[in-house]
Amino acid sequence: MSFEASSRSRFNDADYAIFRQFLEKSCGILLGENKNYLIDSRLRKILSDQKISSLADLVRLVERRGNELLRQTVIDAMTTNETLWFRDRHPFEYFSSTLLPELMQSSDVVGRIWCAASSTGQEPYTISMCIDEYRKKNPLVRRDVSILATDISAGVLEQARSGVYDSLAINRGLSQDRLSRYFKALPNNQWEVKPEIRQRVEYRQLNLKDSLASLGRFDVVFCRNVLIYFSTDLQAEILRKIHGVLKPNGHLFLGGSETPKGLSQYFSMRYYTPGVIYQKK
Template structure:
């Protein structure tokens, strides 16, 4: 069981998807890559890693990278964020966009879609007066597998009950086979899911009024964080647009953003008008 190829694999992983691992996370490699190693005829995880480092990037590499991404999330995750969205952030954005009647939101690193669908349900539930508006919710993730689940809108009973009260579950979900629930078509149709690697080449996106980039930067080194934040800055739609990070994430020594504190959360706005 040779571990000599681990440093090369760490470099490959960071270059391809931005995730920074080291030898303190070997348990993560062993637990998440073992099924892939077994399925592909390798005697152990380290034999798989040797193969990955000695061969050009291909489908098995991306299966390994996806296995090492964290897809832990829930509906309305971090209630203080969604309370701030409902009571302050979205009302302010809506007030300033009355003329265009267009609201664009990006749920980045959306995992299985709970964040994007939570936003869609909130807009339907609490902002019914936007019926004649164009509401665009873009949701992206690096994992093709998790995006397929997100597009289906199907969640186990445990997933559906995490963060959802009975009202939302009854109003916006259909109870299907084996105790699972599926989000109703009207909500699914509000969200556009697509593949996106934050550290790769970015496709063309419109400018967004609200970007959710939560619990992603913690896996990146500072130089990678800075590059992602610079690109995010270019995607913001004017000086009053909003970037929300995870509770444990901050932007340090960055002249592109200004911190806006609220009662229980903080968010960011562009420090100066975003250039077209």
């Protein structure tokens, strides 16, 4: 598969191919055909700052020892961070109405949830809000749940840890009721997630291509809308590793359009209206 450089492209086919191979090797992202414009727009400032005119030269530079920060900056620039509160709604409704009550009845002291691609924090904070709402409706339930939120991008993790969002981000999926209950108003039309929601969430940088052994075991994994960026083989490998960190009968949420190879080998499907969740075999 090769890039076809258009008249608007800054680089030749060979340059695009070299960068595409670097990106897939580094973080698993598989750029499709005709994505030259994406590379051009997202790397323009980096190339200008580094006074580099060739993608091949950029790849050579980031692969040198001591240039880890520049390498991370390039990966951050190429990572898609589309996210919103209660995205698609029904997975979180099912989590709150069905999975969370099951989880709260477990004998483990603390339940564990992993958000595998947390971006700027909307998903893990959404889950934390669901847990808080459940506990307030069920005051006799003593068990709590911790959330591990990971992402490959250091930049989005820094923003997520801050828990501060502007009005544009707040207005994407968050009800006025939850805004008033779970956020503190700040100057300049910004909002901060309250401590009782933030304290459940631990953020950690992680490349899904790497080993997951150090993460521990989880009751539920959210890996939504991230596998679509990877090759078929890498999708299957990540599913195998997620299966390995799930507790017996643990559950996996994927994005609505994600049905990667290898699912049936490791998971059985548990249907709900209008979606599906995957349970560890």
